[in-house]
Amino acid sequence: MDGGTMLAPVAREESLTEKVYRSLRGALTGGRLVPGQRLVHRALAAELGVSPTPVREALLRLVSEAALELDARGIAWVPRLVPERYQEIVELRVELEGRATARATQLATPADLAALRALHAGVAEGRRTRNPALVLRENERFHFALLELARMPVLTRLVESLWLQAGPTINLLFRPGAPAVQGAHPHEDLLAAMAAGDAPAARRAMERDLREHAALITQALQSAAPPTPGK
Amino acid sequence: MDGGTMLAPVAREESLTEKVYRSLRGALTGGRLVPGQRLVHRALAAELGVSPTPVREALLRLVSEAALELDARGIAWVPRLVPERYQEIVELRVELEGRATARATQLATPADLAALRALHAGVAEGRRTRNPALVLRENERFHFALLELARMPVLTRLVESLWLQAGPTINLLFRPGAPAVQGAHPHEDLLAAMAAGDAPAARRAMERDLREHAALITQALQSAAPPTPGK
């Protein structure tokens, strides 16, 4: 019997370490972990119903990506982002995502653009219904879908790392109070520029999107506890 | 007894995981690990005289930094860099290190510049004595010392990640055969521009340094086995 092309997709389910890693990652970008919070691996393991080993591995992995830090005793915690560092992350995202946007504009097909538009609809919906959590989640999907189009895997990975570093702080500070920015959402200018094949304009729109968003966060960061040691 | 300010620096020796991590990292950037090589954690543990646990953790850490990959079975190995991906890494380094160079030019003190010059002397020495390993090591020290001056920790971390990804391939292909580039070494132009406080010129020199070096590697990459599966 041949059986050449009808084999099941192999499955190969992911390891527990991987599952825990993804779970923590989602918790970081989703705001379920806040800056300053400590993650005790044994407690986490008990909570998740697994042994300490995979939890510890997942935590160390996040530490090596700078998404978490280890205190003097070796306990993992979510770092607090000082404004300076947040600004640096923003500048780097502007550069990297701007570059990717220009490239994506050159490579995107009409189908790609339609997909992006669908994702932006999610952002718009969250905005209309005053649902910050939804906005942030859909916004992330939009940005990474765009990065995917640029076919720059190394760059994408760097941006993922930056996203993870800023995630908890952004989630903490991004509150419904934000006054809806006037005029078109930068994503809309971005999509229009991409449709027109205008890479520089698309890049500028992306930069505006990032900086406008960052301005809200920075403002909240400043007004929040400045050099607070925190508990 | 008081003992306020005379206490020893605490020491707090690093963990085995950390030691193994550093060891592997050095092996990657130092060319002792070549693309395609597999790293079996139990074998490595036996070789290093430790238990498999810290070795496994160190390997996973490197995997999460894209310095290593896991094959279908979960065995860590040094990825082969296709030319496309190498080019992407170079472009990102040009952007990131270029930016850092401009900033470092504004912040550097005369003492900083003297330290950089001393480091470059090491590179020049390695070049004179036709010692590629020395050149690569001293070159790395030079670049990271410069990054340090820019006071951009997030960017520096990204560059470290890129360095680690490209390290094994560069070490593999950087051979003494390289014809000494004519004229001044780009580092010298760079140092001169920094001394003059000319940030744009310093940035251009850095970009030239990176691209010239990359050109040699790319050439070797092309002439080497193209899509070779390798053993």
Next chain:
DNA sequence: ATATCGCATTTGCTATAGCAAACAACAAGA
């Protein structure tokens, strides 16, 4: 000589155990 089957080995993954350092809480003394 080639192909197929079976078994021993390799190897990653997860759980568990013990150790030592750090920490916290409480008791005793000044």
Next chain:
DNA sequence: TCTTGTTGTTTGCTATAGCAAATGCGATAT
């Protein structure tokens, strides 16, 4: 009341053990 000392607990770190899947090798059959 405040300090000091003691003890029990927490917690990271390392080692070890068992499992299961994959691999590799050798034997047997055609």
